[in-house]
Amino acid sequence: MIDRLTRAIREIGNPTALGLDTRIEYIPEDFAVPYYKDGASVPDVISAFNSALLEGLRDVIPCVKIQAAYYEMLGPEGMSCLKKTLDAARCLGYVTITDAKRGDIGTTASAYSSAYIGETAQFPSDFITVNPYLGIDGVAPFLEDCRKTGRGIFALVKTSNPSSGEFQDLQSIDGRRLYEHVADKVSEWGRDLIGEEGYSSVGAVVGATYPLQGAALRGRMTHTFFLLPGYGAQGASASGLAGCFGNDGGGAVVNASRSLICAHQKSSTHKGGFVAAAREEAIRMRDCIREALKHARG
Amino acid sequence: MIDRLTRAIREIGNPTALGLDTRIEYIPEDFAVPYYKDGASVPDVISAFNSALLEGLRDVIPCVKIQAAYYEMLGPEGMSCLKKTLDAARCLGYVTITDAKRGDIGTTASAYSSAYIGETAQFPSDFITVNPYLGIDGVAPFLEDCRKTGRGIFALVKTSNPSSGEFQDLQSIDGRRLYEHVADKVSEWGRDLIGEEGYSSVGAVVGATYPLQGAALRGRMTHTFFLLPGYGAQGASASGLAGCFGNDGGGAVVNASRSLICAHQKSSTHKGGFVAAAREEAIRMRDCIREALKHARG
Numbered sequence: 001m002i003d004r005l006t007r008a009i010r011e012i013g014n015p016t017a018l019g020l021d022t023r024i025e026y027i028p029e030d031f032a033v034p035y036y037k038d039g040a041s042v043p044d045v046i047s048a049f050n051s052a053l054l055e056g057l058r059d060v061i062p063c064v065k066i067q068a069a070y071y072e073m074l075g076p077e078g079m080s081c082l083k084k085t086l087d088a089a090r091c092l093g094y095v096t097i098t099d100a101k102r103g104d105i106g107t108t109a110s111a112y113s114s115a116y117i118g119e120t121a122q123f124p125s126d127f128i129t130v131n132p133y134l135g136i137d138g139v140a141p142f143l144e145d146c147r148k149t150g151r152g153i154f155a156l157v158k159t160s161n162p163s164s165g166e167f168q169d170l171q172s173i174d175g176r177r178l179y180e181h182v183a184d185k186v187s188e189w190g191r192d193l194i195g196e197e198g199y200s201s202v203g204a205v206v207g208a209t210y211p212l213q214g215a216a217l218r219g220r221m222t223h224t225f226f227l228l229p230g231y232g233a234q235g236a237s238a239s240g241l242a243g244c245f246g247n248d249g250g251g252a253v254v255n256a257s258r259s260l261i262c263a264h265q266k267s268s269t270h271k272g273g274f275v276a277a278a279r280e281e282a283i284r285m286r287d288c289i290r291e292a293l294k295h296a297r298g
Numbered sequence: 299m300i301d302r303l304t305r306a307i308r309e310i311g312n313p314t315a316l317g318l319d320t321r322i323e324y325i326p327e328d329f330a331v332p333y334y335k336d337g338a339s340v341p342d343v344i345s346a347f348n349s350a351l352l353e354g355l356r357d358v359i360p361c362v363k364i365q366a367a368y369y370e371m372l373g374p375e376g377m378s379c380l381k382k383t384l385d386a387a388r389c390l391g392y393v394t395i396t397d398a399k400r401g402d403i404g405t406t407a408s409a410y411s412s413a414y415i416g417e418t419a420q421f422p423s424d425f426i427t428v429n430p431y432l433g434i435d436g437v438a439p440f441l442e443d444c445r446k447t448g449r450g451i452f453a454l455v456k457t458s459n460p461s462s463g464e465f466q467d468l469q470s471i472d473g474r475r476l477y478e479h480v481a482d483k484v485s486e487w488g489r490d491l492i493g494e495e496g497y498s499s500v501g502a503v504v505g506a507t508y509p510l511q512g513a514a515l516r517g518r519m520t521h522t523f524f525l526l527p528g529y530g531a532q533g534a535s536a537s538g539l540a541g542c543f544g545n546d547g548g549g550a551v552v553n554a555s556r557s558l559i560c561a562h563q564k565s566s567t568h569k570g571g572f573v574a575a576a577r578e579e580a581i582r583m584r585d586c587i588r589e590a591l592k593h594a595r596g
Contacts, residue, residue, distance in 0.1 A: 021406070069402060069409035075420030076381060080374040101402055103429060104367060105459035105527075108319070111367035122373030131401060133431045134457050135464030159432050161403035166433030170470045170479060178476060181468060229403075 001126040001151050002225055005095045006197040006250055008062035014286040015250070017097060017227070018057055018278075019257025020085060021067040022046050026262050028274055043074050043081035049274075050085045053261060054092050056275035060282050064089045065227070065255045066125075068100040083123055096126045097227065101156060103131035103138045110141035117142065117151035127152045129205055129227070132182050139189060143202065146193055152201035152225075155186045157217065160207025160230030179213070180220070187221045199225040199251055206244060208236035208254060215243030218251075226252040231285070232259030238288035242296035249293050256285060299424040299449050300523055303393045304495040304548055306360035312584040313548070315395060315525070316355055316576075317555025318383060319365040320344050324560050326572055341372050341379035347572075348383045351559060352390050354573035358580050362387045363525070363553050364423075366398040381421055394424045395525065399454060401429030401436050408439035415440065415449035425450045427503055427525070430480050437487060441500065444491055450499035450523075453484045455515065458505025458528030477511070478518070485519045497523040497549055504542060506534035506552060513541030516549075524550040529583070530557030536586035540594035547591050554583060 009015045024032075024042050027049045035045045054064065066089075071082035082098075089096045102112040115121060116128040130142055130153045142153045158168055158179040168179040176184070183204065190202025203225035206214045214228070226244050230236040231254050245252045263277035272280075307313045322330075322340050325347045333343045352362065364387075369380035380396075387394045400410040413419060414426040428440055428451045440451045456466055456477040466477040474482070481502065488500025498521050504512050506528035516524070524542050528534040529552050543550045561575035570578075 067402075067406055067409075069400070069406045069413070072377075073409045073413040073416075073420065075413075076374050076378040078420070079370075079377045083374060101400070101429070102367070104365075104399055105457065105532075108365055108367045111365075111371045115367070115371040115373075118371075122371065122376070131399070131429050131431055133429055133454060133465060134459055135461035135466070137459050137461040138457075156431060159403060159436075161432055161435050163433035163435040166483070167431060167476065167479060168433070170468075170476060172468045172470055178465065178468060181465060185464070234403075 001095065002199050002201045002203070003195040003197045004126070005063060005225065005253065006199060008095050009250065009253060012060065012062040014060060014062060015245070015253050015289060016061050016282060016285060017063040017065040017253050017255040018053065018061045018260055018282070019065045019067065019255045020050050020053070020261065021070050021257040022050055022261060023070055028264060031274065041077060043077045047081045047084045051088045052275055053278055054088050054094065056279060057282055058092050060279060060286065063095040063097065063253055065097040065099050067257070068098055086123055086125060090124070097129065097154065098123060098125040098127070099129045101129050101131045103134050105134060106137045106141060109138045113142045113145045117145045117149060117153070119149055125151070127154055127203070129154045129156065131156050132185070136185070136189070143189060143193070146201045150201070152203060154203040154205045154227040155182070157183050157186060157204040158206050158210055158213050160209045160234055160236070164207060164210070183217055183221055187224055190224060194223050197250070199223055203227055205229065208241050208244065209234055211236070211240035211243055218244050218246065222246070227255065228252055229255045232256050238285070238292040239295070241289065242292045245293060249297065254289060259285070299393065300497050300499045300501070301493040301495045302424070303361060303523065303551065304497060306393050307548065307551065310358065310360040312358060312360060313543070313551050313587060314359050314580060314583060315361040315363040315551050315553040316351065316359045316558055316580070317363045317365065317553045318348050318351070318559065319368050319555040320348055320559060321368055326562060329572065339375060341375045345379045345382045349386045350573055351576055352386050352392065354577060355580055356390050358577060358584065361393040361395065361551055363395040363397050365555070366396055384421055384423060388422070395427070395452065396421060396423040396425070397427045399427050399429045401432050403432060404435045404439060407436045411440045411443045415443045415447060415451070417447055423449070425452055425501070427452045427454065429454050430483070434483070434487070441487060441491070444499045448499070450501060452501040452503045452525040453480070455481050455484060455502040456504050456508055456511050458507045458532055458534070462505060462508070481515055481519055485522055488522060492521050495548070497521055501525055503527065506539050506542065507532055509534070509538035509541055512539070516542050516544065520544070525553065526550055527553045530554050536583070536590040537593070539587065540590045543591060547595065552587060557583070
């Protein structure tokens, strides 16, 4: 899958993931009302909105990241909506990432892994995000499924939020910060899962909001693919991202959620509707990243 | 809720949580077959098994911990089963903990919090377990709901698994281990949420498999209630647990999952069935913990 991700990004020419952190408040009323009139529920409307975006962006975006929390908060019906959205994305050929940040002790981690990246996964995803706080035996069951199914994980290394440093930046007695310890372990865990394109199925989440740390991690983790959240609404810029990419201009995918799915809210008179607004923003973002990568590589 | 937990433990005289990490393999065939004959699904059978245990243990166990992963792996229907089990437990008067180990950046953490401990939670739980790797802004939305609803969290401090030390035991330059840093923050986060019984709604997960660290943490976090996993199948003993309790013999709840829900498997000729076997084991465990606490307090 990691090769598929690299190739999909290359083919479409855009290292962006469409972040479907969809909340009902984001959906234009004129889109939602007819569904409600037909007796649809909130998760139904979200499924329809997601599908419309996925269909409309297929030729400009290779990858989708679905934030599990927004579906979970809607209960079992929300989880059906997550499943439907994953199905829709897969049918359209997107590489799919479920952003669930799961992590538990061994036997329980196996259950999470089987839910998302196992052979008979109920929420089948090409990748799942994983929290490494419990150490290797919370991650090993995911690695086992990576080996069996070719799917992958992105482990949290340095997250994009303002307080990510509270624990992640703690300096240990050997001089390394906690996130550097985690980074080194993530590289190690992924060493025997490196694909033909040079990157491992064991990737890392590195907040685009910390460009200096991101660039340093890039040098430290040469075979690790980066998932970069924090672009747009969280404040990261394209120029700051460039250092997180490999010398080949690959090895990373930038997530954008609200800046794409809420693009229609920026201009209330957007005539083409939310899909056209998201497309326009996706193309603008793609061009910014391309420009920044060109600039960074001189 | 934290007061309710303390009082429920005192009334029933047993600081144990029934850990419903239910897998279909654990359920006796003679119980499951009639349900299947009636067209029931795997999650239906699990709901029925959980309900039978909850009804049968009501007078000996005050609290239930439900491991979300085992429900999630069964898809949306599994999540319905989680909801049903939470409902059943609440109706029977149990204090409920959903062990979900969620954690994300602020806006997303709000969604998780609202799913479990928010005012209109779809999976209403008295407590949810939370992963602190992202720092305070991944925890703050949970604290906000704790204030609004009186519900609580248990933040991972030192987990019960063999590799928990991989990151959690890293020593920082000020001499503290990572889990001690987390412990100090957890105490701080919970300071304004201390109930009448002297414990905060912001609790800590402390693996019963690490008795020395547990006892040291007890001294360090005097107002923090501990959730202690690792008893039984994971190897922790009652005597090792004693140091994790406060001087008043309170302030902690010990989770037991497989040792209770699979008690019937120990003796294939157990005549009373799985509920009787679980009851017997629950009483044995209660008496062991009582004895250990008595012994520890001289």
